[in-house]
Amino acid sequence: MTASAEHAGTIDIRSLTKRYGTVLAVDDVSFNVPEGSIFGLLGTNGAGKTTTFKCMLGLARPNSGTVTFGGRTLEPAMFEHIAYVPERSALYEWMSGNQHLEFYRRSYKHYDAERARKLTDLFHLDLRKRVKALSKGQQTALAVILAFSIHPKILVLDEPTSGLDPVHQRHVLDLMISESSAGTTILFSSHQIGQVERAAERIAILHNSKLVMQGDVEQLRSDEKIIEATFDSETPSLNGIESDPRVRLVTRNGRLVRAFVRNDTEGLMKLFADKQPRSLRVLDQNLEDIFLSAVGDDINAAKSWGG
């Protein structure tokens, strides 16, 4: 077995850049999605997530950079094992759910009718209805059913829970986790950070078309602690804490000050305690903290690594 066959589900994106006219949609983005992992792509609106997906799948032509799947550049036959759920429905509005399933059955060798039936039951979808008669959430559910029914090795999901109710959102996440445990590589985007936190093992964060952070979720969480202090004064004086090399970022929100600390949390706690805050505590970072600090809350950002 060759190396590429062993890791057919690995996605490797290198120096991907895409311009639409003068607009830079994706700027030199590189990341790697290991086989069988769940990888979350986070970013604000217009950050370049969908464009990245489109470039990956050949729906848009990148200006530079490469994308490989298991070490191979994309070719049509590989779509036998790659499924894509786009953010905006691409279903045929004049076709019914049943007709879509039949279309996929005839198009994909590994289409699993039994699985499609079970998923249809799970999402309570009436397949007799035409797509134009389905709600946005139902259309998303149908797209998800189609994607999972072909037993893909790679699943690319752009906002896969968009329009779904919380119960069905949970179903999609459970499906992703279950599919990943069976070896499927999953790359997905979502604005719902809680979902990404629950499902993704690794993340990349795009901001203003650039990759601003990536890594293992647990590692990123443990990389930094947050010291949160509440002061009596609206503008507490921090006297040098903001420029302390152990502190990556300090955010202020009225009386609340949060410092993102890389190391020596105890030493910095003492510095904060000297400022006599009303309350002081150390928090573990959650993904939302990581995301917000990565995309740079310009109002609150006081300092970031490397200027």
Place this chain on the structure above:
Amino acid sequence: MYYKELLRVRHFFVYFAGTIAAIALVCMVIPNRVLSLGAGAHPQIPFVFFLVVAGIAASILATILGTSLAAENCAHLEIAWTLPASRIAYAARVLWVDVLAIVALFAFIVLAGLAVIYAHGFGRYLVFDPDSGAEVLRFAAYPLAWFGIAQALTASMRAKAPAYAGLAWPVALALLILYEVPLSAPLHAMLRTINLVNPLVYASFASGTVTPDLLMLNAAIAAEALAGLAILGIALALAQWQRLQA
């Protein structure tokens, strides 16, 4: 692999064929005494009449189906381009099924017309020209030429495609009329050249020659020209489709 395409054209085909079938049925039940075949002891029903009607009706369908690639481009590329098939193969499948539907409708209309004639016992009045075979090819190729032109115009478009495909008809008519207007020689020559790709030029009702002032062609050459337009249009559409990637 043709499933979705067959479903797509079925909708249009059923609508058109159903309308034609209904008209044919109505014509069949009209009593003979109400029908007039003109004065004289030897009334004539030219076979080419049915070809013209079928050609025009099929051309309407052809114009509608002529935006099929644009419709894919407008909203379905995320499905169409992530199927395990080459893009050209996919587009060729779309176009092939469209062509089949257009030809099938053409044949259906001709047969429906003949059925009406024979149902009334007027079959003996049918007049076949010596070049009826070439006329069949000419009027079968006529809607395909419109199809090719519509595809070539719209393959890389999105929502505006139907409007552009529809505009091809009045523009073609205007070009033909302009040619008849006294204009300067260079302009006249230019219009003559442009009209070479105008399907209307090749669809004169008269058998044997096609718009004599413009082109001296017989039905066989007109059929070849129309088929050429269809092939050229389809080739241009496929080339656009291949380069469509944003």
